[in-house]
Amino acid sequence: MAQAKKPNGGKPNGGKDNFTRNLVIAVVVGVALIMLVPTVLSNRGDSSAAIPASVSAEDGYGIVFNKELTGVPFIEIYEDFQCPACARFEAIAGSYIEDLISTKKAKVAFHPLSFLGGESQLAANASACAADQGKFLDFHRTLFANQPSENSGAWSSQYFATLGIGLGISSGEYDKCVQGQDYIGWVKNVAEEGSKRNVNSTPTVFVNGKEIDRNTAYGSLGDFMLAVEKA
Amino acid sequence: MSKFEKLQPWIGLACRLTLGGVLFAAGYLKVGKAEISQMAVRSYELLPIPVANFLGLTLPFFEVVIGLLLIVGAATRVVAVLGGFTMFIFIIAIAQAWARGLNIDCGCFGGGGAVDPGQTRYLQEILRDAGLVAMALFLTRYPATKFSIDRAPRQSNAGETE
Numbered sequence: 001m002a003q004a005k006k007p008n009g010g011k012p013n014g015g016k017d018n019f020t021r022n023l024v025i026a027v028v029v030g031v032a033l034i035m036l037v038p039t040v041l042s043n044r045g046d047s048s049a050a051i052p053a054s055v056s057a058e059d060g061y062g063i064v065f066n067k068e069l070t071g072v073p074f075i076e077i078y079e080d081f082q083c084p085a086c087a088r089f090e091a092i093a094g095s096y097i098e099d100l101i102s103t104k105k106a107k108v109a110f111h112p113l114s115f116l117g118g119e120s121q122l123a124a125n126a127s128a129c130a131a132d133q134g135k136f137l138d139f140h141r142t143l144f145a146n147q148p149s150e151n152s153g154a155w156s157s158q159y160f161a162t163l164g165i166g167l168g169i170s171s172g173e174y175d176k177c178v179q180g181q182d183y184i185g186w187v188k189n190v191a192e193e194g195s196k197r198n199v200n201s202t203p204t205v206f207v208n209g210k211e212i213d214r215n216t217a218y219g220s221l222g223d224f225m226l227a228v229e230k231a
Numbered sequence: 232m233s234k235f236e237k238l239q240p241w242i243g244l245a246c247r248l249t250l251g252g253v254l255f256a257a258g259y260l261k262v263g264k265a266e267i268s269q270m271a272v273r274s275y276e277l278l279p280i281p282v283a284n285f286l287g288l289t290l291p292f293f294e295v296v297i298g299l300l301l302i303v304g305a306a307t308r309v310v311a312v313l314g315g316f317t318m319f320i321f322i323i324a325i326a327q328a329w330a331r332g333l334n335i336d337c338g339c340f341g342g343g344g345a346v347d348p349g350q351t352r353y354l355q356e357i358l359r360d361a362g363l364v365a366m367a368l369f370l371t372r373y374p375a376t377k378f379s380i381d382r383a384p385r386q387s388n389a390g391e392t393e
Binding site for chain 1: 262264269273280288296335344
């Protein structure tokens with residue numbers, strides 16, 4: 001017969017034989033707490049991190065084009081270079097957005113998120129390096145057009161250095177920036193700003209601060225143009 | 232000994248391994264992916280953003296701990312209560328997302344965030360979690376199970392009455 005145990009949520013067993021059990025509990029909880037610390041720390045943004053020249057902290061650390069324009073729609077794009085839906089959006093709306101930039105009909109901010117992992121961080125860092133060389137849009141277009149499958153090992157610092165040559169970047173600074181991951185702190189800041197902004201999927205696009213309609217405007221150029229022109 | 236008394240420690244073991252295994256796997260798949268996990272919690276639109284981000288960061292570790300303790304059978308009753316409570320909260324969160332017409336993935340095993348309308352699986356997610364709550368309740372009522380590191384695992388709970 002069992003000793004009476006009250007189902008009051010108290011300790012199920014008292015007594016001398018619980019040493020092993022308590023030790024196991026202590027070890028499991030302890031190890032988890034120790035592992036939690038670096039996770040919390042690495043998740044913090046760093047306001048002193050180096051940022052590319054075209055970036056402004058007040059625009060959520062985005063890479064901004066036509067920053068000086070007023071009275072035009074402000075398009076903010078949150079995307080991950082590895083996300084297939086972002087590549088689809090880029091294929092649908094990318095050249096229209098580039099036209100808006102070159103004809104000065106919109107202010108556009110790109111926020112390269114990196115939630116899909118290591119290769120997204122490398123890509124985001126390299127995109128900032130390319131931005132400093134005035135090649136962000138070329139980099140952006142080329143990378144999405146040649147998107148490999150997620151974290152397959154295809155995107156390395158070496159890959160981005162070579163890509164720079166392909167884009168006609170001859171500066172040694174770009175290589176140094178890619179290899180040294182100079183903007184990795186900024187990449188984390190972009191991620192943190194995105195999370196504060198409640199960006200919960202990629203791509204997420206705001207026009208004048210309002211998210212475009214998820215049911216239509218991401219999948220059709222016509223609907224997206226309408227969303228921009230109505231703004 | 233009734234048939235149930237003989238079976239109960241084995242049923243308990245199955246509940247422990249299932250609930251523990253699910254919690255451990257759910258946590259383990261999210262532990263190194265804080266940003267995705269935070270995004271999944273935010274997309275329920277239930278908590279203030281900083282709170283959701285904190286939960287997204289810590290919840291995977293909590294799930295791993297509870298899962299491991301259930302698998303080895305340490306402090307079974309307390310841990311089963313915690314695990315069952317967690318699952319109960321998940322059911323509420325998923326149900327409110329469904330009722331409010333949000334289009335999200337539960338993010339239970341990684342992933343999460345917004346999905347296309349029509350891609351949601353709320354009913355399956357709720358039924359699964361309800362099954363896990365039932366297991367947690369069984370373990371809370373009968374915490375003595377086979378192969379547990381709690382003391383005297385062979386004790387029967389037959390002395391208890393409701």
